[in-house]
Amino acid sequence: MPIAAIHGQDIFYEDSGGPGRPIILGHGFLMDSRMFEAQVRALAPEFRVIRWDSRGTGRTRWDGKPFSLWDSADDCVGLLDHLGIERAVVGGMSLGSHCALRVALRYPERVKGLVLMSTRITQEDAQQQDIYRDIAKIWSSEGPIEPILHILANSFLGDPFRFTAWTNRWRVLTGAHVLATIRCLYERDDISKRLKDIRCPALVVHGAQDTTVSPSQGELLSHLLPGSAGCVFIPEAAHAVCLTHPELLNPHLLEFLRAHA
Numbered sequence: 001m002p003i004a005a006i007h008g009q010d011i012f013y014e015d016s017g018g019p020g021r022p023i024i025l026g027h028g029f030l031m032d033s034r035m036f037e038a039q040v041r042a043l044a045p046e047f048r049v050i051r052w053d054s055r056g057t058g059r060t061r062w063d064g065k066p067f068s069l070w071d072s073a074d075d076c077v078g079l080l081d082h083l084g085i086e087r088a089v090v091g092g093m094s095l096g097s098h099c100a101l102r103v104a105l106r107y108p109e110r111v112k113g114l115v116l117m118s119t120r121i122t123q124e125d126a127q128q129q130d131i132y133r134d135i136a137k138i139w140s141s142e143g144p145i146e147p148i149l150h151i152l153a154n155s156f157l158g159d160p161f162r163f164t165a166w167t168n169r170w171r172v173l174t175g176a177h178v179l180a181t182i183r184c185l186y187e188r189d190d191i192s193k194r195l196k197d198i199r200c201p202a203l204v205v206h207g208a209q210d211t212t213v214s215p216s217q218g219e220l221l222s223h224l225l226p227g228s229a230g231c232v233f234i235p236e237a238a239h240a241v242c243l244t245h246p247e248l249l250n251p252h253l254l255e256f257l258r259a260h261a
Contacts, residue, residue, distance in 0.1 A: 001059065006078035007071070012059035013052035013079055016044040021112075021261035022088040024050040024076060026096025028118070028240060029185055030152065030170055030178070032058025035093065038246030039253065047257055050088075052079055054099070056180040057173075066180055069095075069188050073102035077110055089261050091115025091203075093242050094213065095185060104198045105191065113260040114202040114227070115253065118239050120213045121192045121221050129186045136182045140175030155212045158238035166243075195224040202227040203256040205249060207237030 004011045014033060023043065025036050033051035040049045053060040054075065055067045076099060080088060090100045090111050097119040104111045124132070138148060149167050153160040160167075202225045206218030215233060222231040232252050237245040 003061075004079055004082040006075050006082065008063050009055055009075065010061035011052055011075055011079055012061075013050060014040075015083065016040055016049040018044070018048055020044070020047040021257070022048040022050060022085050023115070023257060023261060024052070024080065024085075024088050024090055025115070026052065026054060026072070026076065026092035026099045027057070028092075028094035028096055028156070029181060030057070030156070030173070031093075031166070031240065031243075032169070034058075035240065035243045039242055039250060042246065042250040043253060043257065046254070047261060050079070050083065050085075052076070054095070054181075056177045056184070062177075062180075064176065064180075067184055069098050069102050069184060070106070072099040072184070073106055076100075076103050077107050080110060086110070087112050089113040089115060089257060091117070093117040093240060094119065095181075098185075098188060101191060101195075101198070104200060105194055108198070108200070111200050113200050113256065114198070114225075115205070115256065116202060116221065117205045117241055117249075118207060118210060118213050118218075119204070119221050120217045121190070121195065121224070122217070123188065123190045124186045132182045132186045136175070136179040139173075139178045143175070144171050144173065156239045157244055158209065158236075163243070192220075192224060195221070196226060198225060198227065200227050201256070201260040203252065204228050204231045205241060205252065206231055206233055207239060207241040207245070208233040208235050209237060210239045210241075212239040
């Protein structure tokens with residue numbers, strides 16, 4: 001199992017290898033790097049695709065301490081160092097794209113381009129923060145009860161019954177894992193005023209039916225990022241667009257990478 005010892009964590013990653021130009025992808029909340037399997041199949045013939053599990057999720061062995069998106073950004077660059085990669089396209093979905101933006105802010109010399117899916121650049125509003133806290137509280141006291149799983153699957157995937165492999169993975173997550181990841185999500189800082197400092201090319205993608213992060217957030221992000229040519233909306237897609245609609249997303253990824261990787 002590929003593990004990189006980075007900042008006191010054992011970071012799980014997968015690397016398609018080969019001579020292609022590299023792209024590194026970070027996953028969304030409650031997900032892990034397996035959500036990018038369709039992207040690996042589409043991109044790996046031309047590009048080197050690295051995907052990794054962040055602290056508190058997937059197959060990464062995490063030290064149990066609280067962490068921030070800036071810690072995740074450091075982990076991402078630490079993984080690039082581990083793999084001997086000087087520069088890469090850095091991307092992700094939702095939580096992973098929040099991390100990618102912070103990589104671009106802290107390590108601009110390491111980022112050739114950004115792929116940002118289902119991204120919110122502002123802080124969560126008070127109501128949404130309360131919802132996240134309630135989820136963490138219920139998960140910690142009662143476990144992943146079915147009503148919570150149903151709501152999350154509907155919000156993230158657009159269909160509570162289509163992706164049972166993911167709801168089955170959620171059932172084994174402990175309250176500690178969910179709480180730490182939720183805190184990383186809702187305690188994040190607002191970086192909207194700093195986006196003007198990110199000069200690299202950027203592909204901004206959003207599900208047209210995303211109820212977790214409004215499509216207007218994709219429009220705002222693409223407006224504020226100097227390197228964005230506009231937001232690409234994927235019809236009928238909810239939040240986890242790379243998982244639910246790869247056949248519509250992947251051509252945009254290939255076009256962007258061919259131009260900017």
